[in-house]
Amino acid sequence: MNQLHDAPHVSAQLPLDHAEEPISQSVAPPVATFTQRANTIGRPAKLWKPKHVYFTAAAWEEEHGRRIAERLDQLGVNYERLSKNRLPRLKGNTVRETYQKSKNTLAIVNAPPSAMRLTPIPPSADWQFHLAKGCPAHCQYCYLAGSLPGAPITRVYGNLEQILENNVNYIQPGEGTTSFEASCYTDPLGLEHLTGSLSRTIEWFGTQPQATLRWVTKYDDVTPLLGLTHNGHxxxxxxxxxEWVTRRLEGGTADLTARIEALRRLCGAGYKVGIVLAPIMPFPGWQESYVEVLDRTQEAVGEGCDVTFELITHRFTPGSKQVLLDWYPNTKLDLSEEGRRKKFNKFGGHKFVYQKEQLGELKEWMYREIGARFGEETILYFT
Ligand code: SF4
Known part of the structure; x- marks a missing residue:
């Protein structure tokens, strides 16, 4: 999420009767129930069932907001329609209580006008745009802890059509393509059963000859995506x-086996795919563990699949460290500053990254092992 996922991952007038609002089959495949899962290989992530769901007044009036309402009805998830656009205060008596309440809350809101001014997101893509902010998983290193202020409520955007159309303003004229990253502030697949936003977005990009979409996930239920008209975009x-990392630090996500299976299924559906190996950590025995991931990945994707690698080592800021320690006081994550190097940004802020020698060793090892299996040209960047 850098701002990548792993460094961490925009009104109609009167509301329509949503029971009568038809859902386009092309954007809203049948909604699975919370227990019905096609993929049972490994330990799939549990589909998130938020305890509290709020619709702001503005989001309720949006076409996509109504699609979400229809899904929630089908899933039997209760929601509250707010008369205004302000969400209720979710503050608990302790930081931990606020965290738990917020992590159980989904809000359907409209992205503000500022979200229509896109910003670049090197090295991942030309531009970042957002389908949502927040995530129901509990990764103990999550970059969102330092980058999204306030209580960690998951906000999904009702004005999706406006958000997608706004992307047109950023497509470079000419012959090349412009890339858009959708996972800087959320894991879109973790919310897909509730929103359908990712499916709609993939199909929208499928109609854009000069734009490509990139998104990333730690979830595994890719079934709704397999039949979409993505056109390779x-x-x-x-x-x-x-495994050492996924088992200890990635609560609420799919296990490694289920994620690799999701990768295999995406390849089978003709998607270009990618592996974001992140956050890479040099824990004791890291070489053997990462070899196992690479071998299993190679076996899953096979020949003929267009695959890329993005390699992101673990880092944290003083701010994210404090938030993460408040949220996960018993974490096994190494957040000690000794043995780290400060890396400054152009605004004078800093993050703690591994020492140069350590980074050099990790980089050399990754290029050699990935190169031997997939070819070095598949590596987009190491940071
Ligand atoms: S909590 Fe969500 S956004 Fe954060 S790293 Fe985990 S899956 Fe990604």
Missing amino acids: TRSRISLNA
């Missing part, structure tokens, strides 16, 4: 890591 990436 979407690169679907799965975030993988060594």
Whole structure:
């Protein structure tokens, strides 16, 4: 999420009767129930069932907001329609209580006008745009802890059609393509059963000859995406890591086996795919563990699949460290500043990254091992 997922991952007038609002089959495949899952390989992520769901007044009036309402009805998820656009205060008596309440809350809101001014997101893509902000998983290193202020409520955007159309303003004229990243502030697949936003977005990019979509996930339920008309314009990436990391630090996500299976299924559906190996950590025995991930990935994607790698080492800021320690006081994550190097940004802020020698060793190892299996040209960047 850099701002990548792993460094971490925009009104109609009167509301229509949503029971009568038809859902386009092309954007809203049948909604699975919370227990019905096509993929049972490995330990799939549990589909998120938020305890509290709010619709702001403005989001309720949006076409996509109504699609979401229809899905929630089908899933039997209760929601509250707010008369205004302000969400209720979710503050608990302790930081931990606020965290738990917020992580159980989904809000359907409209992206503000400022969200229509896109910003670049090197090295991942030309531009970042957002389908949502927040995520129901509990990764103990999550970059969102330092980058999204306030209580970690998951906000999904009702004005999706406006958000997609706004992307047109950023497509470079000429012969090349312009790339758009959708996972800087969320894991879109973790919300897909509730929103359908990712499916709609993939199909929208499928109609854009000069634009490509990139998104990434730690979830595994790719079933709704397999039959979409993506026209090769979407690169679907799965975030993988060594078992040592996924087991200890990635609560609420799919296990490694289920994620690799999702990757295999995406390849089978003709998607370009990617592996975001992040956050890479040099824990004792890291070489053997990462070899296992690479071998299993190679076996899953086979020949003929267009695959890329993005390699992101673990880093944290003083701000994200504090938030993460408040949220996960018993974490096994190494957040000590000794043995780290400060890396400054152009605004004078800094993050803690591994020492140069350590980074050099990790980089050399990754290029050699990935190169031997997939070819070095598949590596987009190491950071
Ligand atoms: S899956 Fe969610 S909690 Fe985990 S790193 Fe990604 S955005 Fe953060």
